[in-house]
Amino acid sequence: MNKFDKPEKILATALKLFVEYGFHGTPTSKIASEAGVSNGTLFHYFKTKDELVVALYTSLKSELSHFLIAKISETEVIKEKFRKLFTCSVEWAVENRDAFYFLQQFHFSPHRGLVSTEEIQQHSEIHLTLLQDARRAKVLKPLPPELIASLFLQQINGLYQYLTTHAEPVEKQQKWINDVFELTWTMISNPEAQ
Amino acid sequence: MNKFDKPEKILATALKLFVEYGFHGTPTSKIASEAGVSNGTLFHYFKTKDELVVALYTSLKSELSHFLIAKISETEVIKEKFRKLFTCSVEWAVENRDAFYFLQQFHFSPHRGLVSTEEIQQHSEIHLTLLQDARRAKVLKPLPPELIASLFLQQINGLYQYLTTHAEPVEKQQKWINDVFELTWTMISNPEAQ
DNA sequence: ATCTTTATTGACTGATCAGTCAATCCGAAC
DNA sequence: GTTCGGATTGACTGATCAGTCAATAAAGAT
Structure with a gap:
């Protein structure tokens, strides 16, 4: 080796x-x-076991982050950016089950405190900037951005949970991903504007 | 003592x-x-540390379960049952932060395998029966029940996450809880029927 | 070719901790 | 008041494991 x-x-x-x-x-x-x-x-x-755990976390986070950034920059329309963010997140999660599971596991462990807040925010930069863009374009419901972000992320989570525990053919999976995205979008977007 | x-x-x-x-x-x-x-x-x-961990889990799960069952049986209309289930879950989570956090922590730990599947299902019985009722009344979107359940639960989670990390006055909290429930309901319910 | 730095090894250690156990304590029963 | 079963104690142990270290090898540097 x-x-x-x-x-x-x-x-x-x-x-x-x-x-x-x-x-x-x-x-x-x-x-x-x-x-x-x-x-x-x-x-x-x-140097220590803790350092290994944290290194693994940051490594996976940035892997996911770069993957998403690459995918999103291809599109332009805001809704389509959200769609890409959503579908690619779910697809990455399903194709990297262990990695996605580990991120949750880490999140609900005392090790979480070992990562600086800046580092965490740096990794959700895409979500934040995209959210700000959407806010500026007034396409979102009048709710706190952090609340919208949290709901959006948990939808991904819910879908991951379902897809990893119920074996389904790929086309079906694709369908659920798109359906749930549309539902999520209706949930967070403002029907008045846009 | x-x-x-x-x-x-x-x-x-x-x-x-x-x-x-x-x-x-x-x-x-x-x-x-x-x-x-x-x-x-x-x-x-x-007898063992593991047994203590599992005992804590089942104890908290059944505490939450009984709390919810008591609250829900008061109402009759299906949508109101869902609302009660939603709001009471969130309120319990916020008022018992440690307990709710622990349940997640447990969920993403190897200890999860120590609890029999039946025992886990027994605790989400309310959700399942309520979901079946809703299905029979045809008020839900044509999605797999488990997917709807997963999305519903993760909405609670997302709200918990937001409420526990952003200090807000109680009235505001109540407002977000109700707003998000309505959004969730629109998301999972079938606008055709009802 | 020589020197310096970095990679690699695995036996070893000191500390920690889950779980035991023999001894006491306490309260209930009769 | 004696008996008996469960409750309580805390010192102890055997095992485990994170992290060290001295020795060796390999890789660069000049």
């Missing part, structure tokens, strides 16, 4: 094990051995 | 500590000492 791959391999292995056994249930020794490196190497790249 | 209070006191203390430090970050010894009992007493009432 190329040395440059090792930290990546460690992160990938940690993800798999954390999702299966939790942070506590996964000893660093097991991560190291399953990743095919020695105990010491793991601590060479990540 | 009355001996009958001890298991309850242990559960309450565990809740507080689990939310603050996580399952792993909370030694049983700390739970015992903060609850004002000895190490041995804790293990007298709960």
